[in-house]
Amino acid sequence: MARPSPAILDDERLDAVFSALSDPTRRRIIARLSQGTASVGELAEPFAMSLPAVSKHLSVLERAGLVRRERDGRMQRCHLDARPLEAAGEFVEHYRIFWESTLDQLAQYLEEEDDDASR
Amino acid sequence: MSSTAANAESGDLALIVRRTIRARVERVFDAWTRPEHLVQWWGPKPVRCSGAEVDLRVGGRYRIANQFPDGKVLWIVGEFELVEPPNKLVYSWSLEPGAPSTERVTVRFEPRDGATEVIVVHERIGSAAVRATHAQGWEGCFDGLEQFLDVTRTSPA
Numbered sequence: 081m082a083r084p085s086p087a088i089l090d091d092e093r094l095d096a097v098f099s100a101l102s103d104p105t106r107r108r109i110i111a112r113l114s115q116g117t118a119s120v121g122e123l124a125e126p127f128a129m130s131l132p133a134v135s136k137h138l139s140v141l142e143r144a145g146l147v148r149r150e151r152d153g154r155m156q157r158c159h160l161d162a163r164p165l166e167a168a169g170e171f172v173e174h175y176r177i178f179w180e181s182t183l184d185q186l187a188q189y190l191e192e193e194d195d196d197a198s199r
Numbered sequence: 200m201s202s203t204a205a206n207a208e209s210g211d212l213a214l215i216v217r218r219t220i221r222a223r224v225e226r227v228f229d230a231w232t233r234p235e236h237l238v239q240w241w242g243p244k245p246v247r248c249s250g251a252e253v254d255l256r257v258g259g260r261y262r263i264a265n266q267f268p269d270g271k272v273l274w275i276v277g278e279f280e281l282v283e284p285p286n287k288l289v290y291s292w293s294l295e296p297g298a299p300s301t302e303r304v305t306v307r308f309e310p311r312d313g314a315t316e317v318i319v320v321h322e323r324i325g326s327a328a329v330r331a332t333h334a335q336g337w338e339g340c341f342d343g344l345e346q347f348l349d350v351t352r353t354s355p356a
């Protein structure tokens with residue numbers, strides 16, 4: 081079954097996404113934003129963390145293209161863009177397909193050999 | 200069956216793939232490590248293994264040739280970090296040609312009532328990308344892997 085080719089992966093952007101994902105706080109911020117937009121204050125609430133500290137994490141996420149901030153009156157609303165995550169996921173998917181197919185071949189080789197030997 | 204985990208320290212993603220095979224651990228380990236076996240099964244269909252060299256010891260190197268249907272060959276190369284027959288192997292992993300990487304593969308062969316569960320953990324998947332962004336003149340380091348993907352997705356089931 082043919083599927084369309086995956087999007088070309090931008091090396092620098094992929095690097096930025098992996099760096100963004102390397103911190104548990106940032107992963108939780110991503111999880112929270114996947115449920116809907118939030119202000120910087122709302123994002124800081126679950127962590128014992130100052131607004132500037134959360135803002136630093138948000139900057140890393142922005143550089144990865146995962147989050148954008150928009151002025152909403154006096155506060156900033158944060159929005160998640162999941163597309164870079166999908167690109168990173170595609171990369172892992174490449175390897176998953178590679179390994180599953182390779183292990184299929186190993187199983188076929190050993191199980192057929194075994195069947196032949198027992199005839 | 201497979202899953203993905205994020206390593207909080209290094210930020211790299213790891214992929215875990217498992218398969219239970221109806222053969223004893225010693226046979227599975229031999230199939231994985233001996234060139235005379237590897238040329239008969241290694242590779243995601245329809246890639247075939249056209250040659251392999253394995254120096255099975257800590258510090259020893261391996262090279263596996265992956266031949267595509269069009270005749271092009273891509274090598275998987277690396278060095279063994281751990282060799283514990285017949286249950287465990289740990290080795291580095293890079294594609295040639297391609298950007299150098301510090302990816303690492305751990306393979307465990309666990310006995311299950313005369314069968315074997317093969318568990319592959321492929322770590323530091325992001326590392327090739329990181330190094331490619333710092334090196335001059337490299338093409339996309341995913342080219343080799345994309346070739347595997349293209350050929351496995353378009354081959355008949």
